[in-house]
Amino acid sequence: MITVEGLYKTFKVSKRSPGLISAARSLFFREYIEIEALKDVSFKIDEGEIIGYIGPNGAGKSTTIKVMSGILLPDRGSCSIMNRTPWEERVEHVKNIGVVFGQRSQLWWDVPVIDSFELLRDIYKIPGIEYRKNIAMLTDTLDLGSFINNPVRQLSLGQRMRCEIAASLLHNPKILFLDEPTIGLDAVSKIAVRKFIKRINAEKKVTVILTTHDMNDIEALADRILLIGRGRILYDGDISGLRNRFGTNKTVTIDYDESSRKPQIEGTDLLSWSPERAVLFVDTQKTSVSRVITALTNQYELLDVTVENPPVDEIIAKLYKEYEI
């Protein structure tokens, strides 16, 4: 469905040095630095996948999204989305995609949400029956009913984001680009948005490409992760693969009858300790979790044991560090 091969993109950014004199100078002599935003980016995405596209700020995420949505022309390389090259057949291509920029609204600020939807209907030339069907479905599943007649400026962030997502799906796109869809949302709205994304993916086979810094989004949604750093794809695979590679550690939390003894077991570090509870960091390359638990049972009267994976955030941070991005 989506094939990207060998994309390169370089931006020229004019160099600015501080100070008034150099500012005046730069009026006449501009120095440019070239920034390689994309270097040989290639990947394939099949219909119905949910891709988590991650990477630190400035890694090239939004450049890739812009190329795929037909906004930007790459310097080199090819991209085929539903057998079209996005930047060559912009108008035809964008009928198949929906784009949500988390920080920018596509709705008209001062009019009721439903009016914005009506206008989008005309922009995309959505047939009447299809439009009514979609509105009914979206209002129902995203629970827009109570505020669809309010002006956008009166909506809360969570309500607005739900409307944004609805707006980008009115024309039945086959591919949905979501750029930080849960940024700034409260827990309830986040969960609602995630659930909805899962649902349209399952029911309508919409392919979703999600960029986010919230690793919980990735964990909840993405079947596959693409990690980009300094313009290169660094990892392409699922979350458990990432865990196996970088998340070889566990944390073990134990509750026990009061004891003044601190646990000392080889291959573990004590993260926190109190007379009733201890948290241990287990390096699974040195020892195994079961061995640690056996050792603990011998030393304490255990009340409760919890074994956890390290949070994905930590894995990602480690990953960024390893690649020095």
Next chain:
Amino acid sequence: MKLYFKYLSILIKSQMQYSTSFILLSCGQFLVPFSVFAALYFLFERFGMLKEWDFYEVALCFSIMHMSFSISECCARGFDSFSSLVVRGEFDRVLVRPRSTFLQVLGSKFEFTRIGRLLQSVIVLSIAVLNLSVEWHVFKVLTIILMTVSGIFIFTGIFVLAATLCFWTIQGIEVANIFTDGGREMSQYPLNIYKKWVTRFFTFIIPFGCVNYLPLMYILDKKEGSSVLYMLSPLYGMLFIIPCIFVWRFGVKHYRSTGS
């Protein structure tokens, strides 16, 4: 075209959310060119004639150009304030919608408060028409309409050119105002009062001459030779929009390859 009116209606609704501010701004727009017109009046009070033009003749020219300007400022405001669209990154949104960028930018903003300016121009036009001692007939009325429409095209063209520059500079540059506000100030007088090169520039490069000087000659019976040519000269002015659209397309292409 249908879509353009949809844009129009949604933006009227938005504007109506702020009706007090709308009324006040419209009044302001009514008063500003009024002071310019007053200045014009006193100028003629003192000097009587400007070359071979008298007060009401110039007032006619003045009102037509201001009508064009206010309508194009209202309807093509999207281009006039295009730099903010680029700065906020909203132009990316325009590019992911399956319609022409020109239409979408045109529909992105309207400045309804220009109705004040328009109203003022209509009043001046009535005063001029009532006081001019020329014979009126259908063709002359048509010519006035043609002049106004053609003026709208030219001002819009200039707005488009200025907007296109934003692709390179990001910020709207004030230089472009030489041609928008400057063009308006210039063209409110019949063009032959200026130096030759100015007249030439504003006839052949930016064809203001075709919407004011030439058809005015016809309306005021000052022409020599065929009247049809004078009458239809505003049509040539309208063609100005065509190269502007090409320049615009070129700008969009540039934007899409630099992403700035």
